[in-house]
Amino acid sequence: MTRRLAALAASAVLAATLGACATATPYQPNIRGQATSGGFSEVRLDADRFRVNFAGNSMTSRETVEGYLLYRAAELTVAQGYDWFSVVDRQTDRNARTYIEPDPFYRPWYGPGYNYWRPSWRYYGGGYGWRSWDPFFGDPFWADRMDVRTVERFEASAEIVMHRGRKPEGDTRAFDARAVMDNIGPRVLRPAP
Numbered sequence: 001m002t003r004r005l006a007a008l009a010a011s012a013v014l015a016a017t018l019g020a021c022a023t024a025t026p027y028q029p030n031i032r033g034q035a036t037s038g039g040f041s042e043v044r045l046d047a048d049r050f051r052v053n054f055a056g057n058s059m060t061s062r063e064t065v066e067g068y069l070l071y072r073a074a075e076l077t078v079a080q081g082y083d084w085f086s087v088v089d090r091q092t093d094r095n096a097r098t099y100i101e102p103d104p105f106y107r108p109w110y111g112p113g114y115n116y117w118r119p120s121w122r123y124y125g126g127g128y129g130w131r132s133w134d135p136f137f138g139d140p141f142w143a144d145r146m147d148v149r150t151v152e153r154f155e156a157s158a159e160i161v162m163h164r165g166r167k168p169e170g171d172t173r174a175f176d177a178r179a180v181m182d183n184i185g186p187r188v189l190r191p192a193p
Contacts, residue, residue, distance in 0.1 A: 024060040026191040027068050036191065040072040048162045049088075050076060055155040062154045066092060067184050069156040074180035082162035086174045090158040098150045 025038035030053070038055040045051055054069040077085045167176045 024064060024189065025056045027071065027188045028191045030055055034191075040068065042072065042076060045159070048080075048082070049159065050162075051157060051159050052076065053155065053157045056153060058151045058153050060154065062092060062094070062152075065154040065156045067187065069158055070175065070180055071184045071188055073158060073160045074175065074177040074184075077160070077162045077177035078181065080162055081164075082177065083164050084167040084174055084176050085160045085162045086171065088159045088161055088173075090156070092154060092156040095153045095155070096150055 023036055025036055028034065028036075028039040030039035030041045037057045038060065040052065040054045042050050042052045050073075052069060052073045054065050054072060056065040056068075073085055073087075077083070167174050
């Protein structure tokens with residue numbers, strides 16, 4: 001009975017771990033060791049100036065990362081006793097990695113015992129001229145037997161300056177903090193308790 005209980009507990013832990021990997025980054029502080037990676041962070045630069053960051057995982061869209069950054073800036077502005085903020089500097093970084101995995105049912109006849117030797121040849125591709133084939137650098141003949149996927153991660157950062165009073169009209173870099181929280185708040189995904 002104890003082995004069965006241990007196996008069940010291990011399965012539950014594995015399912016929870018895999019489930020956490022398959023969800024977008026919720027609106028949370030960016031602290032190491034969380035169930036889902038990423039989140040917001042900020043650094044105070046002056047009494048009324050902050051650098052705000054939001055890092056998403058590979059399941060979080062660019063739109064969500066930038067929206068959560070604005071939401072955090074608005075939340076921070078209200079928490080500091082200000083009414084609106086202006087974005088002085090803003091940047092969104094994209095980190096993309098492409099993974100190429102061969103079909104598990106397709107195994108080339110050469111292997112690790114052949115060291116640096118592998119088959120390769122040149123061929124004439126209509127419209128492209130002479131081209132080379134090499135199993136490590138692309139395969140035009142068996143391209144359908146490869147799984148090629150690109151994984152993207154976005155991180156947005158902004159330097160904001162907080163102000164009191166009424167937001168100036170016509171300034172595209174100025175945001176009413178409470179209006180941002182009202183507009184973006186319903187779409188903010190919070191972490192599960």
